[in-house]
Amino acid sequence: MPSWCPSLVVALIVSVPGPPGRLVDAxxxxxxxxxxxxxxxxxxxxxxxxxxSFDWTLVQRQVASFARICTxxxxxxxxxxxxxxxxxxxQLNFELRKALTASGERxxxxxxxxxxxGGIVRQHALTHPADVAGLVFVDIVGEHQYIRMGPxxxxxxxxxxxxxxxxxxxxxxxxxxxxxxSVAPAPPGAPYDRLPPGEQQLHGWAAAQPLLQEVEDxxxxxxxxxxxxxxxxxxxxSLGSIPLVVLTxxxxxxxxxxxxxxxxxxxxxxxxxRGLAELSSAGTQRIVNAGHNMHxxxxxxxxxxxxxxxxxxxx
Numbered sequence: 001m002p003s004w005c006p007s008l009v010v011a012l013i014v015s016v017p018g019p020p021g022r023l024v025d026a027x028x029x030x031x032x033x034x035x036x037x038x039x040x041x042x043x044x045x046x047x048x049x050x051x052x053s054f055d056w057t058l059v060q061r062q063v064a065s066f067a068r069i070c071t072x073x074x075x076x077x078x079x080x081x082x083x084x085x086x087x088x089x090x091q092l093n094f095e096l097r098k099a100l101t102a103s104g105e106r107x108x109x110x111x112x113x114x115x116x117x118g119g120i121v122r123q124h125a126l127t128h129p130a131d132v133a134g135l136v137f138v139d140i141v142g143e144h145q146y147i148r149m150g151p152x153x154x155x156x157x158x159x160x161x162x163x164x165x166x167x168x169x170x171x172x173x174x175x176x177x178x179x180x181x182s183v184a185p186a187p188p189g190a191p192y193d194r195l196p197p198g199e200q201q202l203h204g205w206a207a208a209q210p211l212l213q214e215v216e217d218x219x220x221x222x223x224x225x226x227x228x229x230x231x232x233x234x235x236x237x238s239l240g241s242i243p244l245v246v247l248t249x250x251x252x253x254x255x256x257x258x259x260x261x262x263x264x265x266x267x268x269x270x271x272x273x274r275g276l277a278e279l280s281s282a283g284t285q286r287i288v289n290a291g292h293n294m295h296x297x298x299x300x301x302x303x304x305x306x307x308x309x310x311x312x313x314x315x
Contacts, residue, residue, distance in 0.1 A: 037064030048115030082173025142272030
């Protein structure tokens, strides 16, 4: 072995940034969980694809002043060890529930889901309603809503293959040597430039991890099976009377270069967003003058929605 190899390995290892939270058991592997603040019910954030726990720091710092809030990284993200494949909504919820229990966090929880994370918390509330004190959907996708898929506009459930969703369970995920580049191999662009400099550096590091693409591909693939199920059966009232706030951006931003007219896509989006609020008899919708990443662009709006759902859950 060349004489420089050991020192190179050491250099790489020490360049991995330390986690702001702690690693807790999720059933065969460990997840990074970062909790702050006091009070009940505890708020738990489920991030979108390509986002990490620290990307919610603008929201977490405010919420921690009046409630307890936990952000975390799904298996294969940032410091979290990869969990078993496939990465179904049920598997992700299984691991999160394990991690919360192992860390001593007690439910029921107010679950906040952004973008892709909205489907995860929706399935959590459908499967484990006793775990859920309230919900906040931050620009999530409805099952009848069209999203950009390259030059086309399609619904998430259109890619479903009709497969049976496997039961969740414990286990480790794919093996890979954790990438350890210097922090921030590439600075993130907008809207992540709204984060403090330290969190911008962490985002650059976490986005470069080698397993991220594999686990996100599995998440995307299996999410379609859930959306197809929701399309096939009426969903109105499926969440009972759980307090729910749906944050919807005012403009879907489709543009004119897709295979469906922008006006048609907007109508379908707004209808789907209203449908999300109707999942619960206690659901409300708020139109927000922001883009997709409300937690970065209008964190105060997200914080207020969380505050309102906490208050409603105590009535």
